[in-house]
Amino acid sequence: MGLSEGFWHHEYWLPPGATWEDMKESVDTHYPQPQDLLLCIPGALFLIVVRCIFERAIALPLGRKLGVSDKLRPKVQPNATLEGFYVLLGRTPKEGDLISLAKQSDLPVKKVETWFRHRRAQDRPRLTKKFCEASWRFVFYFTSFFSGLALLYDKPWFWDHTMCWLKFPQQPLPPAFGWYYLLELSFYCSLVATLPFDVKRKDFKEQIIHHVATITLIFVSYCANLIRFGMIVMLVHDASDYILELAKMLHYMKWNWVCDAVFIVFAVVFVISRLVIFPLTTYYYFVTKFQLFLVTYLINIFLMILQLLHIFWSCLIIKMLFGVILHGMRRKDARSDTEESDRSETEELTKNRE
Structure with missing residues (x-):
């Protein structure tokens, strides 16, 4: 038995x-074909092209009309020593x-510290970039x-x-379902391809795990006809x-009250769908009413990985929800950027003008 035949053996x-x-x-009857x-x-390449066109031709002009603008940032003086370290x-x-860097550059320590602060601010993603990314994901998910x-x-x-x-695995694949599956797989492949260029957030590693688990589940469930x-x-x-993407867009537009209301709706829907409906109905019937075989154990592993991520994100969301409802805190994205806040950036600009 060849490697390919062994891999696709029906017992697996x-x-x-x-x-x-x-x-x-x-x-008249079509079943899922791995090829x-x-x-x-x-499909992923096509979505990346569509995304680039959408962000530049639609999202960026729309954001500017809605008041989304980038703040002026301090410029750093070119310095090969400090840049090399950075x-x-x-x-x-x-x-x-x-x-040590101050001695090498013949600069006061305070100046070196300020240079690095300004340099980090330069690399922070622009507000318009965040708005464009959120707009694209909103359109796709919607x-x-x-x-x-x-x-x-x-x-x-x-x-x-x-x-x-019922009658599994002899369940014919409607063409619309096949295209829906392909669209979802293409989208998550495009997200993996663009991760290095997108806004990097604190849960970057969790995002990678999520995307890999999602792509694996889509691939395996399609091949096993678990459509x-x-x-x-x-x-x-x-x-x-x-x-969530709508809430982010409203946040970047500074529509704070509307943003808070949408975020509360998101939190409720997220917790109910990910911590109630998914584990107690969808997943429950999969493990209790279905005859498990080899590939379903792999599916179980990745579904549990997703559920752990759901719990992780739910904790962050609930924490933020209490901040919005009980303490009137300004809502920030739970998966906020890893760099310094806009406030610290504004403070630096103020100091430069004094």
Whole structure:
């Protein structure tokens, strides 16, 4: 048995007693084919191109009309010694490093410290960039969620999850479901490709884990014809994402009261969909009403990884929610940028003008 044949052996991908022969295609009946997923590569590239056009032609002008503008930032004087340290050794030198750099540059320690502060401010993502990214994700998640809802609302197995497994794996793939799957896979592949260029947030590592887990689940569930279950899982996850991106857009526009209201809605939807609906209904029926086989154990592992991430993000969201409701704090994105705040940047500009 060759490597490819061994990898695609029916005992790994299908329940006991089922073989690939049970899923033979005909003129009127189509089943998932692994090679279909190769389209995610041009699909991801296409989405990246569409995103670039959307951000420049639509999101950026829209943001400016809505009052989103970048703050003036202090400029740093070119200094090869300090720049070399910044790029190679670290953006925030320790006290000993500051003294050494001051001697090498023939500058006061205070000046060196200020140079690094200004240099970090230069690398902070612009507000317009944040707005454009949030706008793109809002458009995609909004379209994805309501498209998925339109595809599923009249399906009996959407309301009764036990019906997801009727006649499995002999469940023909409707063309619309196949394209929906491909769209989701292409989008998450595009997110992985653009992560190094996007706004880097505190949960950068968690984002990578999430994207890898999501891509793996989409790929495996498609190949194993777990399309019904996969569609429900994706829809549950998309339910809150577009609301979060809308809240971010409102935050960048400084519509604070509206932003707080939308954020509260997001928090409620996120907790209900990720900590209640997903584990207690969708996942529960998967592990209790379905005959598990080899590939489903892999799916279980990645679903549990996602659930751990849900708990992690829920803790951050609930903490922020209490800040918004009880303490009247200005809402900040839980996954805020890793660099210094706009306030510290403004303070530096003020000092420069004095």
